[in-house]
Amino acid sequence: MARIALRKDEILSEQGVGARHRAGLQHLKSFNYLPQEGEQMQLISDHISRVYSDSLEETVKSLLQSLGKLNRPYLTAVEEKLLSVLESEYG
Structure with missing residues (x-):
């Protein structure tokens, strides 16, 4: 983690x-985020951290790392679905 x-x-x-x-x-x-955007970034980071583990498959780790590198304070609908699936599978 x-x-x-x-x-x-x-x-x-x-x-x-x-x-x-x-x-x-x-x-x-x-990145000049507004306070609310900064809070949203923290929520995304926390969500990713709950799923991430060194024991995950390389593909899963790469996907989570990619989501963590996004420079915007939101996930797209597809990104949210992917993270949700990973959380239900590995979280």
């Missing part, structure tokens, strides 16, 4: 065994 820690001057992201990334806040791109 991916974990993200926000510190005063950096973000630490852990995405599985041995996959650790640090980024200074000055290097992060702002």
